[in-house]
Each structure stands twice: as C-alpha cells, then as structure tokens.
Amino acid sequence: MSEKTLIIIPAYNEENNLPNTITLIKKILPKIDIVIINDGSSDKTAMVVQKPGVTMVNHSVNLGDGAARQTGFKFALMNNYEYAVHLDADGQHDAAYVPVILNELKKGQYDIIIGSRYLSDKRYRIPFLRYVGMKIFSLIATAITRNPITDPTSGFRGINRKAMEFYVKHFYPQSYPDADVIIASHYAGLKIKEIPVSMIERKYGKSLHGGLSPVYYIYKMFLSIFMMVIIYNEGGKNVD
Numbered sequence: 001m002s003e004k005t006l007i008i009i010p011a012y013n014e015e016n017n018l019p020n021t022i023t024l025i026k027k028i029l030p031k032i033d034i035v036i037i038n039d040g041s042s043d044k045t046a047m048v049v050q051k052p053g054v055t056m057v058n059h060s061v062n063l064g065d066g067a068a069r070q071t072g073f074k075f076a077l078m079n080n081y082e083y084a085v086h087l088d089a090d091g092q093h094d095a096a097y098v099p100v101i102l103n104e105l106k107k108g109q110y111d112i113i114i115g116s117r118y119l120s121d122k123r124y125r126i127p128f129l130r131y132v133g134m135k136i137f138s139l140i141a142t143a144i145t146r147n148p149i150t151d152p153t154s155g156f157r158g159i160n161r162k163a164m165e166f167y168v169k170h171f172y173p174q175s176y177p178d179a180d181v182i183i184a185s186h187y188a189g190l191k192i193k194e195i196p197v198s199m200i201e202r203k204y205g206k207s208l209h210g211g212l213s214p215v216y217y218i219y220k221m222f223l224s225i226f227m228m229v230i231i232y233n234e235g236g237k238n239v240d
Contacts, residue, residue, distance in 0.1 A: 005102060006081040007034040008072030010065050011089035015044040021087075022054060024095040032098075035075050036089070037068040064175035065155070073164040073172075085158045093156040097197040101158040104195055111163045111190040114149075114182075115156035115197035122198050129214035137179035137221055144229070145186040149194065152179035156197055163190050173224060176217055180224040187232040 007025055011018055022034060034054045038046045040062035049056055057075060059068065069086050076084045085101055087093040097115055105113045117124055126134070134153055141149040159167075163185065171184040185192060 004080060004082040005032060006076045006084045007032055008069060008084050008086040009034065009089050010037045010039055010068030011041065011045050012039045012062060013041045013043045013045060014089040015048050017090045018045060019048050021089055021091045022049060022051060025098060026051065028095050029098060035072055037071045039063055039068040066172055066177035067174040069177060070167060070172050073167050077164055077168060082161050083158065084164060087156045092199045094198050094200055105158040105160060110193040111160050112185055112192045113158040114151065114154050114192065114194045116151035116154055116194040117197060117199045118150040119194060119196035120198050133214050133218040140225060141179045141182050144183050145192065147192055149182060151194065152182055166190065171228065176220060179221060180228055183225060184228055
C-alpha cells in the first residue's frame with residue numbers, strides 16, 4: 001500500500017487533533033508517507049509531528065483549505081507519487097477507510113474516489129443551513145456530472161496523478177474546494193466515484209462551518225459553479 005502513495009493532511013490550528021490522526025493512519029498503514037500542510041497555524045501545529053515518514057510543509061500565512069490541498073498535490077507530483085488521499089486533520093475522517101479508498105482508486109477505473117458519509121448506514125446531525133447548502137450542491141453536482149454525488153463537501157478523497165496534475169494547473173479554489181471542484185473535474189474528463197465512509201466526532205476545536213459561515217459558503221459556491229459552467233461551456237472541456 002506504500003507504492004508511491006501519499007497521505008495529504010491540511011492543518012490549521014490542529015495541535016490537539018493532529019497527533020492522534022497521524023497515529024491512527026500509521027497504525028493501519030505503517031509504511032505510508034504523510035505530508036502535513038501547516039496552513040499558517042497560530043498554535044503549535046508545526047511542532048507536534050515527529051514521526052518517520054511524516055513531512056511538514058509550512059505556509060507562512062493562512063491561505064485556506066483548498067490552497068493547502070493544492071500545496072500537497074504539488075508536493076506529491078514533485079516527489080513522483082502516483083496516488084494521494086487527502087483527509088482532515090481533526091480526526092473526523094476514519095483512517096480505517098484510507099485503504100478502502102486506495103484499493104478502489106488503484107483499480108484504475110476512476111481518477112477520483114470520494115468518501116461519502118451519506119452512503120453509510122450511520123446518520124449525521126448537521127446544522128440546518130449547512131444541510132440546505134449541501135443538499136442544493138449535491139443536486140447540482142449530480143445533475144451536471146450525471147453521476148450521483150451525495151457528499152459534495154467531503155474532504156476525504158483519493159486521487160491519481162492525472163487528477164493532481166489537473167488540480168495544480170487548472171481550477172482549484174483556495175477555500176471550500178467542494179462541488180465546484182467535482183464539476184470542474186467532470187468537465188476535464190476525470191472519472192469520479194463515491195464510496196461509503198463513516199465520520200467521527202472531533203474531540204478538540206470548532207468546525208469552520210459554524211455560525212453564519214454556511215450563508216457565505218452557499219453564496220460563494222453558487223458564484224464559483226456559475227462562473228465555471230460559463231468558462232467550460234465557452235472554452236471547451238480540455239484538460240491540457
């Protein structure tokens with residue numbers, strides 16, 4: 001499972017959650033390589049990782065989750081990794097599903113594997129505004145890609161080198177890389193599949209989607225998708 005495969009973990013102020021997340025991954029896949037993208041944290045995130053096979057890349061300022069993931073993709077390409085799985089630092093993504101995502105990805109039929117919490121038997125309580133936004137963008141992504149997308153906000157994804165090359169050269173937003181990225185990937189000819197995963201309640205810190213942030217998220221995602229559909233419909237669907 002260590003064959004040129006990289007785990008990418010964007011981290012912003014996750015000094016309490018990050019060590020356990022890494023420990024769980026290493027327990028399941030002890031030889032896998034991990035890169036932590038410390039996205040301008042103001043806590044001790046940059047100092048908590050000291051394990052073999054774990055690399056820390058630091059942003060001097062906070063650029064956003066999407067920018068951190070993109071830095072991870074660039075790192076993977078520069079170091080000749082063929083596959084990558086990115087997941088959150090807060091421990092909500094169950095590391096037990098990393099091999100499942102990789103196994104599906106390495107079959108070679110799909111370029112992107114999305115871990116969907118809504119395909120599992122477990123039920124999740126989500127704030128109303130966030131639920132509305134997720135439902136809307138699930139419907140939009142499904143309609144455009146003609147592929148069932150149940151969890152467009154999932155940050156638990158496996159991608160191959162083809163997808164990484166697209167993400168570093170073309171569209172990838174600095175923040176909230178969700179339904180818009182899925183749609184852009186579809187227009188680029190990348191093949192996408194969702195598989196069921198479960199999520200775990202975070203132990204420390206707060207979600208970035210609290211308060212009124214879902215309102216901004218919905219506005220931004222609508223705008224991003226609208227602009228992208230116009231660009232791709234006018235400019236064609238060429239990855240190169």
